[in-house]
């Protein structure tokens with residue numbers, strides 16, 4: 402699953418290429434993309450409702466909280482958003498109508514932008530001649546396995562900003578201005594669960610997924626099964642700090658992939674794999690002490706740690 406850095410990379414690309422453009426038509430190729438993991442059944446007429454609610458709206462910005470991404474749309478009342486889950490294999494492609502259609506294209510957003518508008522991104526999608534009317538292009542959502550999701554939602558206020566209504570329970574992520582480091586550490590100290598599970602609790606802090614939780618615990622030298630309520634506050638702060646640093650590192654690696662003619666980003670984290678020190682390294686030597694990295698399951702999630710660098714908590 403894509404985690405915060407991967408979703409942020411996609412968001413930046415989509416924002417760069419589409420902010421300021423108007424959706425002239427939203428075309429659903431495969432209605433299954435409108436379903437969610439909890440609601441796979443698609444209501445009759447869902448495609449029409451989806452298309453109708455988006456037609457004519459302007460893309461103001463591409464935004465993200467944690468692993469959730471959405472487009473904030475202008476000229477609608479109430480204010481609407483296009484919520485996007487990349488799922489396992491979702492990706493956006495910004496292309497022209499003449500470009501070949503990928504066989505796993507699930508939806509097409511036909512976009513139009515007045516040339517000479519206030520658009521400041523570097524992308525131009527390679528269409529339209531300067532001074533000859535609006536530039537027309539398409540943002541296509543390609544998803545091979547259809548674990549992704551597209552949905553239109555009203556915006557609602559939560560943790561200091563407007564977010565899609567279904568995501569108001571998600572806490573601010575560490576890269577947001579609304580993120581309060583000390584308050585999150587305070588709440589962490591009250592958790593009576595495995596620390597790894599607490600880090601994955603999206604109502605506490607969003608955007609820390611399985612990969613970055615393992616990396617953060619390794620960097621801070623804290624055992625994934627440590628009980629936060631029985632762990633020194635400074636240790637918890639160190640883990641949270643490590644999570645923020647490792648995500649910043651991943652962003653730096655992922656933030657450079659948008660100089661091609663179109664956005665072609667799937668949320669896979671492959672580009673950061675070589676920098677991972679714990680996650681996915683079960684059976685390999687620890688880079689610090691050469692002890693074998695161990696894989697266990699915590700809260701149903703594969704968890705990797707060094708039993709020497711991340712000592713078992715003594716109270717267990």
Ligand SMILES: [Zn+2]
Pocket residue numbers: 687688689690691692707708709710711
């Ligand atoms: Zn070690």
